[in-house]
Amino acid sequence: MIDVLTSYTFLIVAIGTVILAFACGIVGTVSVIKGQSLIGDAIGHATFPGIIFAFMLVGVMETYTLALGAVIFGIFAFFTIQIITDSSKVTLDSALALILSSFFGLGMALKSYVQGHPGFSGTQGIDDYIFGQAAYMLRTDVYLIIIASVISLLLFMLFYSHIKIYVFDPIFSKSVGVNTGLMNFMILSMTIVLIAVGLKAVGAILIVNLLIAPGVIGLLWSNRFPMVLIIAGFSGAVSAFTGTYVSTVYAGFATGPSIILAMSILVLLSMVFGSKGLLHTHRKRNQGVVS
Amino acid sequence: MTRNIIEVSDLSVAYAHNPVIWHINLAVKANSRTAVVGPNGAGKSTLIKSIMNLNKPLSGKVEINGKKPKHALKNIAYVPQKGEVNWDFPTTVLDVVLMGRYVHKGWFKRMNKADVAAAMDALSTMKMEAFKDRQISELSGGQRQRVFLARAICHDADFYIMDEPLQGIDITTEKLIIDTIKALQAKGKSFLVVHHNLDTVEEYFDHVIILNKSVIAQGTIEEAWKKENIDKAYDDRSVTT
Amino acid sequence: MIEVWFVLIVTALATSILGVFLVLKGLSMTTDAISHTILLGIVLAFFITQDLRSPWLIIGAGLIGLLTVYLIQVIINTRLIKQDAAIGIVFTALFALAIILVSRYADNVHLDLDVVLMGEVLFAPLNRIEIFGFSVPNALWQLSLLLVINCGFVALFYKELKLSTFDPTYAYIAGFSTTLIYYLLMTLVSITAVTAFDAVGSILVINFFVAPALTAYLLVKRLSHMIWVSFIFAFINSTLGYLAGDHLDVSMSGATSFVAFIVFMLVFLLNPKGFVSTKVKQHNQKKVFARAMILMLMNEDEHRTISRRGIQSHFNLDDKSFKKHIEHLLLNGYVEQNTDGYTLTRRGEEYTHYTRIKYELPAS
Numbered sequence: 001m002i003d004v005l006t007s008y009t010f011l012i013v014a015i016g017t018v019i020l021a022f023a024c025g026i027v028g029t030v031s032v033i034k035g036q037s038l039i040g041d042a043i044g045h046a047t048f049p050g051i052i053f054a055f056m057l058v059g060v061m062e063t064y065t066l067a068l069g070a071v072i073f074g075i076f077a078f079f080t081i082q083i084i085t086d087s088s089k090v091t092l093d094s095a096l097a098l099i100l101s102s103f104f105g106l107g108m109a110l111k112s113y114v115q116g117h118p119g120f121s122g123t124q125g126i127d128d129y130i131f132g133q134a135a136y137m138l139r140t141d142v143y144l145i146i147i148a149s150v151i152s153l154l155l156f157m158l159f160y161s162h163i164k165i166y167v168f169d170p171i172f173s174k175s176v177g178v179n180t181g182l183m184n185f186m187i188l189s190m191t192i193v194l195i196a197v198g199l200k201a202v203g204a205i206l207i208v209n210l211l212i213a214p215g216v217i218g219l220l221w222s223n224r225f226p227m228v229l230i231i232a233g234f235s236g237a238v239s240a241f242t243g244t245y246v247s248t249v250y251a252g253f254a255t256g257p258s259i260i261l262a263m264s265i266l267v268l269l270s271m272v273f274g275s276k277g278l279l280h281t282h283r284k285r286n287q288g289v290v291s
Numbered sequence: 292m293t294r295n296i297i298e299v300s301d302l303s304v305a306y307a308h309n310p311v312i313w314h315i316n317l318a319v320k321a322n323s324r325t326a327v328v329g330p331n332g333a334g335k336s337t338l339i340k341s342i343m344n345l346n347k348p349l350s351g352k353v354e355i356n357g358k359k360p361k362h363a364l365k366n367i368a369y370v371p372q373k374g375e376v377n378w379d380f381p382t383t384v385l386d387v388v389l390m391g392r393y394v395h396k397g398w399f400k401r402m403n404k405a406d407v408a409a410a411m412d413a414l415s416t417m418k419m420e421a422f423k424d425r426q427i428s429e430l431s432g433g434q435r436q437r438v439f440l441a442r443a444i445c446h447d448a449d450f451y452i453m454d455e456p457l458q459g460i461d462i463t464t465e466k467l468i469i470d471t472i473k474a475l476q477a478k479g480k481s482f483l484v485v486h487h488n489l490d491t492v493e494e495y496f497d498h499v500i501i502l503n504k505s506v507i508a509q510g511t512i513e514e515a516w517k518k519e520n521i522d523k524a525y526d527d528r529s530v531t532t
Numbered sequence: 533m534i535e536v537w538f539v540l541i542v543t544a545l546a547t548s549i550l551g552v553f554l555v556l557k558g559l560s561m562t563t564d565a566i567s568h569t570i571l572l573g574i575v576l577a578f579f580i581t582q583d584l585r586s587p588w589l590i591i592g593a594g595l596i597g598l599l600t601v602y603l604i605q606v607i608i609n610t611r612l613i614k615q616d617a618a619i620g621i622v623f624t625a626l627f628a629l630a631i632i633l634v635s636r637y638a639d640n641v642h643l644d645l646d647v648v649l650m651g652e653v654l655f656a657p658l659n660r661i662e663i664f665g666f667s668v669p670n671a672l673w674q675l676s677l678l679l680v681i682n683c684g685f686v687a688l689f690y691k692e693l694k695l696s697t698f699d700p701t702y703a704y705i706a707g708f709s710t711t712l713i714y715y716l717l718m719t720l721v722s723i724t725a726v727t728a729f730d731a732v733g734s735i736l737v738i739n740f741f742v743a744p745a746l747t748a749y750l751l752v753k754r755l756s757h758m759i760w761v762s763f764i765f766a767f768i769n770s771t772l773g774y775l776a777g778d779h780l781d782v783s784m785s786g787a788t789s790f791v792a793f794i795v796f797m798l799v800f801l802l803n804p805k806g807f808v809s810t811k812v813k814q815h816n817q818k819k820v821f822a823r824a825m826i827l828m829l830m831n832e833d834e835h836r837t838i839s840r841r842g843i844q845s846h847f848n849l850d851d852k853s854f855k856k857h858i859e860h861l862l863l864n865g866y867v868e869q870n871t872d873g874y875t876l877t878r879r880g881e882e883y884t885h886y887t888r889i890k891y892e893l894p895a896s
Contacts, residue, residue, distance in 0.1 A: 033380055037616040038561055045735075080797075087807050088800060094746055097560035098796065101739035105789020108736065109776075112783035131631055165390055168380040175343050175369040176394050205568070205735070209624035212617050219381055220612060223426040228381045252636030257628035264625035271612055278610060308814070308821040310891050349825065350846050379614070505894045 010248045013134045013201075016142035017240040017259060020198045023149035024207075025214030025236030026156060026229050027190045030167055032215035038093075039081070041208035042100040044195050046077030048107035048204045051129050052114060061125050063140040063200075070196035077103055078188065104204070132203030132256025134244060141200050148197045152190040159186065164225055202256035210236060213263040220274030235270075239263040296321040296450055296481045297342060302351035304334070304341050311337045313505045315351070319483055320498060324476055326486040329502035330525050335485045336372070338502065339452050342483070343367060355450070365394050368443035370453040373435070378428045384438050385423040388413055391445030413444040416471060433464030440468055444475070451475070453484045457491075469495050492516060535657045537774045539672050540788060543728045544740050544766035546679040549686055550721055551745035552759050556697045561616070562604060563721055564738045565623035566597040570726045571734055572630035573597065579637065585659065585670075590726050597722025598715070600626065671731050678724050685720055686759070689713060694755055732785035743792035744769060747799050750806070769795055822847070823857050824887040827866060830876045831884040839873035 004010050031037055047070035054069025055061060077099050084095045114120045128136055156163065165173040166183040174180055195207050202210060218232035243259030271277050297319040304312050312334035319325050327335050340346050342353050344360035355363035368391070388410040389402055396402065414420045417437040427435065436456055443451055451472075457465050472482055472495075486492060492499055492512070499515050501507040501524045508520035554563050570593040577592030600622060607618040659670045686693065695703040696710040703710050721741070728737045748761035772795075773788025780787070801807045826843060829835050835842070844854050858874070861867045866880035876884070887893070 032614075032617050033377065035379070035614055035616060037614075037620045041561075041564075041620055083807070084800060087810060088750060090746055090749065091558055091560075093558045094555050094560040094742055097564050097738055097742045098746055098793065100564065101736055102743070102789050102793030102796075105736050105739055105786040105793075107786070108733070109780075109782040109786030109790060112786065113780065116781055161393055164382075165393065167377060168382060168387075169371060169376045169390075171340075171345065171375045172369055172371050172390075174345050175364060175367065177364055206624050206628055208620050209628075212620040213624075216613055216617050216621060223381050223383055223424075224386065225381050250636075253632055254635055257631040260624050260628035261632065264621065264628070267621055267625075271607075271610065274612075277612065303825075305821070308817045310893060313893050350829075350848075503894070504892070 004245070004248055007248075009135070010244070012139065012142055013137055013248070013255065014241055014244045016137055016145045017134055017201050017244050017255065018237045019149045020145045020194065020201055021210050021214070021236035021240035021259065022233045023152050024194050024198065024210040025218075025232040025234075027152055027187065027194060028211030029215030029218060029229055029232045030163065030187050031191065032212055032219065033167055037212045037215075038096050038208070039078070040191055040195065040211040042081060042096040043074045043077055043192055044199075044204050044207040045100040045107075046103035047071075047074045047192075047196055047199060048129060049073055049103055049110055050196075051199065051204075052107055052110040052126065055123075055126070056110070056114060056120070059120065061122060063138065063144055066129075067144060067196045067199075070199060071192055073103065074192035074195060078192065107204075128203070129199045130203050130205060131254055132199070132201055132206060134201040134255030135247065137200055141197075144197045145201070148193050152194060155186060155190065159183065163187070168225075202259060206256050206260050209260045209263060213239075213260075213267050217263075217266055217270045217274075220270040220276050222275070235263070235266050239266055293323075294321045295319065296356060297483070298354045299342065300352055302338075302341060302353060303349040304337050304346060305349045306337075310349070310504070312341070312502070315502075315506055317500055317506055317509050319481065319500075321481050322476060322479055323498045324472060324482045324484070324496045325498040325500060326484050326492050326496040327500045327502055328486050328489065328492060328524070329507075333503040333524070335502055336454055339454060339483065339485060343369060343452060366448050366450055368446040368448035368451045370436075370439045370443050370451065370456050372454040373432070373459070380427070382427055383424050384414070384419060384427060384430070385410055387427055387438050388441045388445050391442040391447075394446065409447070410441075410445050413441040414438075416444055417441040418467065431461070433460035436460050436468065437464055440471060444471075449480055451480060451482045451484075453482070455485050455487055458487060489521065533778070535669050535672060536784070537771070539657075539669060539675065539731050540770040540774050540784060541767060542672060542675040542679055543731050543737075544744065544770040544788070545763055546675050546682050546724055547728060547737065547740040548744040548762045548766040549679075549682050549759060550717065550724060551741035551743075552748070552755070552762055553686075553693055553697060553717060554721065555742055555745045555749060556755075556758075559718075560738075560742050561619050562601060562718075563725075563741055565604065565619050566600050566718070566722055567725050567734050567738045567741075568623045569600040569626040569630070570594075570597050570722060570729065572626045572633075574726065574729070574734075575630050575633045579633075590723060593726035593729075594719065594722040596626070597725065598719055601715070601718045601722075671727075674727050675731070678720075678727055682720055682724065685716070689716070693717070697755075732788070736785045736789045739789040739792055740766070743789070743796055747792075747796045750796075750799050750803055765792075765795060819857075819860075822849075822853075823861055823866075824883070824891070826857060826861065827876065827880050827884050828887060828893075830867065830874065831881065837870070837872045837875050842873065 028040065031040060050069035050071070050073030051066050054065045058065050081095045081099050084090050085092050111126055114126070115123045125136065162173070162178045162183055165176070166178050166180055170180055191211065198207050198210065214232035214236040215228070217235045218228035221231050222228050239262040240259050242262040244255055247253040247255040247258045272279055274280065295318040299315050299317045302312065302315040303310055315338065327338065329335055337346070341348055342360060343364065353360050356366070389406060392402060392406045392409065396406070411420065411423070414423060417440055419434065419437050419441060422430065422434065427438065430438065440456065456468060476482065484496070486496070493516060496512065498511055500509045501515060501520050503524040507524045508515040508517070554560055573593030573596030574589050577586065577589045581588045603622050604618050607613050607622065608615050613621070657669045660667050661670045661673055663673055692703070692708050692713050695706070695708060696713050700710050725734065725737050728740065732740060744762040744765035745758070747765045748758045752758045752761050769792040770788050772791045774784055776791060777784030777787040799806065825847065829843065829846060830838055840854065843849065858867070861880070862869065865877055866883055867874045868877055
């Protein structure tokens with residue numbers, strides 16, 4: 001089983017998923033803290049018709065085009081949600097459910113059209129984008145993940161102080177000269193792009209987990225933003241590696257779901273054992289230290 | 292005759308085509324403790340946000356030390372209203388206070404020992420050193436307010452703008468905050484504070500601006516803090532007729 | 533084929549009546565979580581019974597649906613994780629587990645993930661049942677029964693549902709068990725979702741729950757009206773979806789979901805208080821406001837006569853908008869032009885009094 005670790009396919013897939021999960025963990029933490037975790041879910045589902053439109057336009061499963069289609073639909077979905085919640089009494093909760101299911105419905109309709117149409121060939125790969133099948137990732141898929149993740153992480157590091165103050169205290173951040181609109185836009189674009197490049201690895205339905213779970217884990221272990229980010233990044237990476245390994249060694253374990261399961265186990269453990277988890281707060285409460 | 296640190300001339304601000312403040316002309320004296328009072332919806336928060344250039348006025352202008360607000364922000368320490376802050380944010384007390392140093396550091400430089408020392412000084416002024424590693428969400432309302440004032444002190448500005456700093460806090464903290472403000476005033480700092488408790492205006496401040504959409508009265512407490520002015524601001528009829 | 537249309541309509545009606553309360557109670561994404569996790573219930577029950585048509589599937593999935601709601605609640609109650617993150621984590625975990633179970637153990641039996649996700653309403657008429665001597669599609673029979681049950685539930689608990697939706701605290705004080713109502717509602721949601729999964733798929737069913745109710749929500753003021761209007765939209769959406777699916781030869785539930793979105797957006801944009809009319813109104817208000825402000829300025833003693841430049845610099849106006857405003861004011865006789873600039877007419881002066889009252893401006 002050790003030779004799995006050095007096999008070419010495994011390495012390609014593992015590099016891709018680990019870097020993706022690391023970047024998603026860090027960027028996603030911001031939305032978890034802002035209480036906007038499920039926007040990523042809606043965007044994730046909404047990218048699916050974008051994939052198929054892109055495929056219909058070019059006729060082949062070409063990584064960059066499909067990712068572009070996903071990004072465009074992700075942006076479209078986000079702004080539709082924004083407009084609906086801003087100018088009607090519809091709540092974010094409902095708007096997310098509506099957009100998520102409508103766009104996914106469009107994707108399903110297009111998928112049935114493409115698959116029933118003799119003009120299109122090579123359509124069996126479409127399902128990989130719904131459930132994620134990292135085993136079929138190509139070199140270009142991994143390159144794209146690396147490019148998107150590295151750019152996102154660099155931007156995040158560069159604007160770290162801005163982002164931190166903006167998320168914690170938006171009006172104060174404005175008063176010291178932070179461009180809050182730009183920060184918001186940057187976080188959003190990073191989220192959408194990471195979702196788009198990660199679809200093939202994890203799938204449209206489950207990708208939101210990569211954005212939420214690491215941040216949640218980080219928040220269960222630390223009081224400090226930089227520490228939360230680091231823990232989030234690494235728990236994402238560890239889950240991705242474990243999930244990829246399991247899916248390579250055991251038949252029938254799709255990569256995406258395996259990563260999500262590994263991550264879920266980490267969440268559960270952190271809820272119990274984390275320094276802010278159940279056991280710890282329970283002990284503190286018994287000693288009467290909690291303020 | 293003391294210098295004016297802020298001069299506002301003919302300032303009007305509208306949200307969604309409804310004037311919130313109207314034809315404001317006012318001056319804040321340097322080295323003063325100036326309170327802004329007025330009923331709910333009088334435009335108090337709007338006024339201080341306009342002074343800090345956080346919203347776009349319909350007309351008029353603001354000058355801080357003779358400069359445009361945009362160029363004077365470094366010299367303003369702002370203490371936000373409670374609701375503006377994301378309390379779930381994972382950050383410790385010391386970390387929040389250090390945010391006050393960001394303006395001086397340039398954005399991409401790291402904090403050094405001197406910054407931490409300044410932050411600890413500010414914390415000890417507010418009697419919060421013991422809490423430096425606590426998460427901000429674990430503090431009481433009064434303790435949070437102390438932390439935000441410590442951040443403002445750490446900012447080391449000449450001019451402090453505070454939005455209802457005394458709302459919903461314990462009496463000990465209230466006294467500490469006012470004592471701190473007075474001590475800082477003695478060092479030459481100036482204050483503009485949105486205040487809601489009419490009973491304590493005379494005791495806590497030396498200047499007052501009474502606001503209800505436009506300025507009803509302003510000046511020293513002796514000049515402006517009169518019953519007829521207060522009645523005029525808090526009586527709705529005087530606005531519409 | 534007409535039976536397919538019937539199945540769609542009955543599904544839409546049975547889901548949208550519950551959807552009204554889900555939307556109002558802020559449970560849309562919780563329902564979305566259920567619609568994903570019932571896959572796990574279906575898979576587990578399928579392993580036990582080895583039969584995709586077994587009623588145990590409905591019970592198993594219903595139980596998992598309830599478990600989902602309960603798990604989310606338990607996690608929120610620990611106060612360790614916020615609601616939105618809790619929903620996102622619970623549904624992805626259970627859904628991932630279901631997918632692994634399917635792909636690992638169900639490869640040799642027929643449990644097609646495609647059918648689970650988007651259903652296949654076209655196959656619904658193939659599976660039939662004898663009721664009172666008539667042969668009807670099983671799905672139609674089951675969903676009609678659920679429609680009756682859901683309507684009965686809403687009729688029976690109307691008062692309690694209404695109260696626990698609008699004022700849970702008062703409902704609690706008045707002695708209604710809001711928790712009982714909540715879990716009853718979520719039980720019906722789970723059972724309806726799993727029954728509908730054959731026809732419309734587990735993910736798209738969320739659209740059938742919320743889209744008609746949300747569209748109705750934009751139009752009505754009363755709860756009872758919202759239910760009836762959402763029935764109408766449920767009917768329209770599924771009919772148009774059926775036609776579109778039939779003509780274009782695409783998934784009917786997918787088509788219905790997207791049609792529902794287009795219908796929602798049309799209502800959102802075009803209803804009398806909708807996006808377009810609000811924007812137009814705002815634009816007009818902005819113009820009226822800007823003109824009123826110009827007149828107010830000219831009403832001040834020091835600006836009795838004011839030049840074009842004076843007005844423009846005061847309000848930061850560009851040439852084009854200044855021209856538009858001043859032309860309007862001249863045409864309506866509010867101002868007049870003379871050699872030094874502009875002055876107020878008597879009519880303009882009167883208008884400033886009106887403005888002062890309208891915008892509640894203090895006397896200067």
